[in-house]
Amino acid sequence: MGTNPSGEFELLNGKLYTSCIYGGANQKGTITEFVPSTGTLINKFNFDIAGSLNGINPNGMLLAYNDQLFGFASGGGVNNQGTTFKYNPVTNVFTKLEDHLSANQITSIGNGFITVQS
Numbered sequence: 001m002g003t004n005p006s007g008e009f010e011l012l013n014g015k016l017y018t019s020c021i022y023g024g025a026n027q028k029g030t031i032t033e034f035v036p037s038t039g040t041l042i043n044k045f046n047f048d049i050a051g052s053l054n055g056i057n058p059n060g061m062l063l064a065y066n067d068q069l070f071g072f073a074s075g076g077g078v079n080n081q082g083t084t085f086k087y088n089p090v091t092n093v094f095t096k097l098e099d100h101l102s103a104n105q106i107t108s109i110g111n112g113f114i115t116v117q118s
Contacts, residue, residue: 003021015066031043
């Protein structure tokens, strides 16, 4: 299971999702699903060091849009400054959308989503 949840739960298709900065199979964070009807917690995606180009240690709230979850990882990526990603919980497909250029490129808005400075 993931540890250190990093944002509020996001509701999508009757299930709740959050990211955890640490924990999971590789100790690099998770995307976790909670099914209210059964009280079940499920690790849907494990970030890992071997896949660090996709990002590690997700940080901040996930945002649901078009049946997918969007978020960012605070580490990993091509520049080791994190990534922006989307995740489809139905197909279990993780897609890196962009690599962050520097630590100053992203800003967390409380427990909310991010703004990207250009």
